[in-house]
Amino acid sequence: KRLEHESSLSRESHHDFHPHDLEHDGEAHFSKLIAKETALTELTMGRLMGNYILFSDTYIPVQTGQAFYKALQADGGKGTFYSLGADVHCLFYKPAGEALTMPDPQECFHALANHVSMTGRRFEVGYAAAFEAFTEVLESRKEGLGGSWFTAPGESSREAFMRRVKRSDPAYEIYAAYASEHTERWAGAKALTLDAAMAEMPEVERKYQLECAEYGNVLFGLSDEFSSAGKMEQEQLTKLADLGKLQAQLDSGAYVAIEGAEKIRQAEVLTKAVEAFETGKDKAVDAVLATKLPALDRKK
Secondary structure: OHHHHHHHOOOOOOOOOOOOOHHHHHHHHHHHHHHHHHHHHHHHHHHHHHOOOOOOOOOEEEOOHHHHHHHHHOOOOOOEEEEOOOOOOOEEEEOOOOOOOOOOHHHHHHHHHHHHHHOOOOOOHHHHHHHHHHHHHHHHHHHHOOOOOOOOOOOOHHHHHHHHOOOOOOOHHHHHHHHHHHHHHHHOOEEEOHHHHHHHHHHHHHHHHHHHHHHHHHHHHHOHHHHHHHHHHHHHHHHHHHOOOHHHHHHHOOOOEEEOOEEEOOHHHHHHHHHHHHHHHHHHHHHHHOOOOHHHHHHO
16 A cells, blocks of 8 residues: 555555545445445355355365365265255265364465465455454454364354344344254264265256356345445446457456356457346346245244
């Protein structure tokens, strides 16, 4: 920020994630920022809950062939795979020996940052710094919690999570219903042999890839916090394409487009991908809204 300020010789240099007029616009700006982060957290939790990964922290979730072989490397294949049913797009591997330990917050951040970098993307500098500082604060809890940062001694991750969620939170009943259903699912978990688990992986990965594709539809179709921003960005891309300037933006790195695990380099391909996304988004949203959660229906 200092280098940018000095090189431009500008009179003012605004902080990242701050409004230009902090005195008058600060409250509204930070309220929107918190709402956006809350929505992003809830969407992430929803993805984990969809395949019962949340609270299954003593197991390694496996949804791709790469994850399958990496799980086997944890103990040389001496552990056991489990399935929670054909409608769950994930297998779970429990390594032999001692139970898995809770990963450290900073370790998780560095793994995420490395993944983002390796897939051609990057965090904004200010966001990355704030994110890493937050993980440092979380990790500092270990000193007072006997080496733990999330759970109290003898407490499960489910108990620790539900203890932190306020009962006045609109999502509380959803999390409570999920916790109950999670217990029921694991009570009926089926152990698989290595050959049986390997045979199921192609279908698990296929469904997982479809799920990843539909997640974008949910993100920009259902969430008010992201749909308006997505619409503005789509209009901006369309305008650049009409003016013939989109290719230059891709070549310079000002815009980075990722589809699957590959980087889109041609403006024409990107334009068609955006159009296809908009066409299928509404259908996907209708399908999601029609889905019911049995545990919540029982509460009604």
